[in-house]
Structures are given as C-alpha cells and as structure tokens.
Amino acid sequence: MRVLIAPDKFKGSLSAEEAATAMAQGVLAVYPDADVTRLPVADGGEGTLEAALAAGAVEQTSRVRGPLGREITAVWALEGTTAVLETARASGLMLVEPSVQTALASSSYGSGQLITAALNAGAREIILGIGGSAMSDGGAGALSALGLQILAADGSPVPPGGAGLALAAAVNASGLDPRLEGVTIRIAADVTNPLTGADGAAQVFGGQKGADSSARLLLDEALTNWARLLQDATGVDVDIPGAGAAGGFPAAFLAFTNATLEPGFELIAGIVGLGAAMAGADLVLTGEGSLDDQSRSGKAPLEVARMAAAAGIPVVLIAGQITLEPKVLAQYGVEAAVSLLDLAPSPEEAMARADYYVARATCAALEGA
Structure with missing residues (x-):
C-alpha cells in the first residue's frame, strides 16, 4: 500500500513536518509494510517555508530588521533560482508583543530585505507566503528596503x-x-479581503495585531491614502481582492513590480x-489543527482532499x-476523520x-475506515 501523508501545521503544537511524522507512525502501526511518503503542505501563510524546505529547497539565513526595527536573523529557502520567503519570518506577529503601538508602528521593511537577499543570491522567481504578519503598512516598508x-x-x-502612511504625499x-x-x-x-474598507486589512485583521477600534480606523485611513498615492503614481488600482492580506503587503508590489496574487494552496502545491x-x-x-468553516475557503487539508478525491484516492483526515x-x-x-x-x-x-494523539488518531481512523 502506498500512502501519501500531506498535512498542514497543527498551529501551536506541531509543525506540518512533525504532524506528518506522527501520522506516519500511526499508519505503520496499522500497516507495517506500507510505503509511506511524507509531504508537508501549506496554504500560502505560515508553513510555506517549511513545506518548501521539506520538498528539498536549501535553507538560507539573513540578518534583517524585525517589525519594530530590531535586527533579527530570518530564514528563507532557495531551490535553484527560485526563492521562497515568508513575511512572518521577518515581519511576523510572533516577533512582537501585540499592542496598539506595535499595530501602528510595525513595518514590513525586513521582508523587503529578504527579497534583496534573494536577488543577491540570483533568484529569478520569488514565492512570497504572507500570513502571520505584524504590520499594516501596505508593503510600504518592504518597498522602502528595495529603494x-x-x-x-x-x-x-x-x-x-502603517500609521505613517497617513502622512505620505509623494513617492520617488x-x-x-x-x-x-x-x-x-x-x-x-x-x-x-481588499486593502481598505470594512472588509479591508486594518478593519478585519488589525485587532489580532493589537489595534483597538480607533487604531483600526486610523490604519484604514492611512491605507486609503496609500492606495490613492500608489494609483496616482503608477495608474494601478491596488485596492483589489487579496490585497488586504498581511496588512496590505501586496499593494506596493502590485503597483511597482510585476507581482501576481495567486491562491495560496495551488501555488504551494506546485512548489512541493x-x-x-x-x-x-x-x-x-x-x-491541521482546527478543521472548521474557514477551512472551506481554500485551506490546505480540504484542498488536498479535493485533489485526492478527483483522482479517485480515499482520504483520511486528522485534526x-x-x-x-x-x-x-x-x-x-x-x-474517515478523527x-x-x-x-x-x-x-x-x-x-x-499532540504528536502522541495524532498517531493515535491516525490508528483509530484507519482501523475504523
């Protein structure tokens, strides 16, 4: 029996690779002779880098500015001339203690420095996973790092x-x-989500970054000013679906580069x-850690299941x-799902x-399927 194990992370307890290892233990306990392949996946947010490394990309490190300017070491990956970066590694929420102040002041500058590092390494294609961000600066910091x-x-x-964008009047x-x-x-x-408005970056995601209602309003007004400035400078409307991800990080890149927005799971599935x-x-x-209604919006496990079902392969799900x-x-x-x-x-x-219970749940699912 050939078994493919392709989980996302169990957030807060197991990385995707650790989850795959625990599932493999469960499979082999039930089917000792199984031919098991572990292939961690992600949906474009946190875990993207890990999936690329597990698939054979080579780990790289760079010194960059964190969200509040303190120098940190950030990991990224290189496979040939393709670089895989996560904004969370340089500009992530995990790097700050969320508060109103950090929500207003956090910058994506370090993520731009990672792009520079990739360019210096000869990258011709850059894959950006943009989940778990601390900033709401519309990608302004990253583009500043790039000149x-x-x-x-x-x-x-x-x-x-993000708050500083309220003062932005010109770009060079x-x-x-x-x-x-x-x-x-x-x-x-x-x-x-779009860049601005009730469904935009600040109003929907600002709260988890520490912004209260007043700060969310301020950030939304700043991003609205930023969107207007970008359109005046380049003619590109950046307030489009998806541009609100990661504090509006895509906006600056949509305006000044040939960047494209792509469904996260499809992009990562192709990489791995x-x-x-x-x-x-x-x-x-x-x-993954939690399988709920949000999982139906392009999250990795159900997309893996959809792919397998289309190929006529039975699927077991552990969460x-x-x-x-x-x-x-x-x-x-x-x-079967346990x-x-x-x-x-x-x-x-x-x-x-979690590793113990993932292995046990896998056994239970296979024995009951």
Missing part, C-alpha cells in the same frame, strides 16, 4: 509603520532596485510537487478539533502531547 522613497508633504521620509521610485524588473514575484494569498506525489497513491492522509459535519467532509472525499479531542481527556492534553 522606494515615501515622502511627506515637506519632503521628509514618512515614519515606518528612481532608486528602486532595477533587478525587480527581471524577477517574477508570486504572492500566495489565502484571503480575498503534490500532484506528482499523489499519483499512484492508494491512500492520502491530511489534516486537533473538527466542527464540520461528516456530510460536509464527504463532499471533499473524506472517508479529532484529537475524540481521544485526549482535555484540549490542554491534546496540545501538550
């Missing part, structure tokens, strides 16, 4: 962070890194070779918790010993 000048009415540089692109013209930038977006790995499999296992009805899962080709909460005595125990 764009963002100026206030008096000609002085605007301060870093004469110093923008010319290598950007010859590189393909593919941005993996796992949301469809999921289709080829699935060919000839007799069974596919997938999963920390599952709130979707079995009839909904069946629509994606899932034949939650860690079905086995663990408490959510705390499930989180603390």
Whole structure:
C-alpha cells in the first residue's frame, strides 16, 4: 500500500513536518509494510517555508530588521533560482508583543530585505507566503528596503509603520532596485479581503495585531491614502481582492513590480510537487489543527482532499478539533476523520502531547475506515 501523508501545521503544537511524522507512525502501526511518503503542505501563510524546505529547497539565513526595527536573523529557502520567503519570518506577529503601538508602528521593511537577499543570491522567481504578519503598512516598508522613497508633504521620509502612511504625499521610485524588473514575484494569498474598507486589512485583521477600534480606523485611513498615492503614481488600482492580506503587503508590489496574487494552496502545491506525489497513491492522509468553516475557503487539508478525491484516492483526515459535519467532509472525499479531542481527556492534553494523539488518531481512523 502506498500512502501519501500531506498535512498542514497543527498551529501551536506541531509543525506540518512533525504532524506528518506522527501520522506516519500511526499508519505503520496499522500497516507495517506500507510505503509511506511524507509531504508537508501549506496554504500560502505560515508553513510555506517549511513545506518548501521539506520538498528539498536549501535553507538560507539573513540578518534583517524585525517589525519594530530590531535586527533579527530570518530564514528563507532557495531551490535553484527560485526563492521562497515568508513575511512572518521577518515581519511576523510572533516577533512582537501585540499592542496598539506595535499595530501602528510595525513595518514590513525586513521582508523587503529578504527579497534583496534573494536577488543577491540570483533568484529569478520569488514565492512570497504572507500570513502571520505584524504590520499594516501596505508593503510600504518592504518597498522602502528595495529603494522606494515615501515622502511627506515637506519632503521628509514618512515614519515606518502603517500609521505613517497617513502622512505620505509623494513617492520617488528612481532608486528602486532595477533587478525587480527581471524577477517574477508570486504572492500566495489565502484571503480575498481588499486593502481598505470594512472588509479591508486594518478593519478585519488589525485587532489580532493589537489595534483597538480607533487604531483600526486610523490604519484604514492611512491605507486609503496609500492606495490613492500608489494609483496616482503608477495608474494601478491596488485596492483589489487579496490585497488586504498581511496588512496590505501586496499593494506596493502590485503597483511597482510585476507581482501576481495567486491562491495560496495551488501555488504551494506546485512548489512541493503534490500532484506528482499523489499519483499512484492508494491512500492520502491530511489534516491541521482546527478543521472548521474557514477551512472551506481554500485551506490546505480540504484542498488536498479535493485533489485526492478527483483522482479517485480515499482520504483520511486528522485534526486537533473538527466542527464540520461528516456530510460536509464527504463532499471533499473524506472517508474517515478523527479529532484529537475524540481521544485526549482535555484540549490542554491534546496540545501538550499532540504528536502522541495524532498517531493515535491516525490508528483509530484507519482501523475504523
């Protein structure tokens, strides 16, 4: 029996690779002679880099500015002339203690420095996973790192962070890194929110970054000013579906580069070779930390299941918790699904010993399928 194991991360407890290892233990406990392939996946947010590294890309490190300017070491990946970067590694929420102040001041500058590092390494294609960001600066910081000048009415540089964009009155692109013209930038977006407005970057995602209602309004007004300035400078309307991801990070790149927004799962599936790995499999296992209604919006596990079902391959799904009805899962080709909460005595125990319970849940799913 050939088994493909392709989970996303169990956020807060297991990386996707660790989850795949635990699932493999469960598979081999039930089918000792199984030919098991582990292929961690992601949907374009956090975990994108890990999936690329697991698929054979080579780890790189660079010193960059964190969201609030402190120098940090950020990891990225290179496979030939393709670089895979995560904004979370340089500009991530995990790097700050969220507050109103950090929500207003956090910058994507370090993510631009990662792009420079990729260009210096000879990258001709850059894949950007943009989940888990601390900033709401519309990509302004990243483009600043790449040479764009963002100026206030008096000609002085605007301060870093989303709030500073309220002062932006002009941009000067004469110093923008010319290598950007010859590189393909593919941005993996796992949301469809626009840049501004009630469904935009600040109003929808600002709260999780520490912004209160007043700060969210301020950031939305600043991003509205930024969108207007970008359109005046380039003629590009950047307030489009998906541009609100990662604090509006795509906006500046849509205006000044040939960047494209792509569905995150499809992009990552292509990078890791999921289709080829699935060919000839007799069974596919997938999963993530929480399987809920949001999982139906392009999240990795159900997209893996959809791919497998289209190829006529049965799917088993393991998750920390599952709130979707079995009839909904069946629509994606899932034949068996087990939650860690079905086995663990408490959510705390499930989180603390997630690898153990993932292996147990895999055994239970296979034995009951």
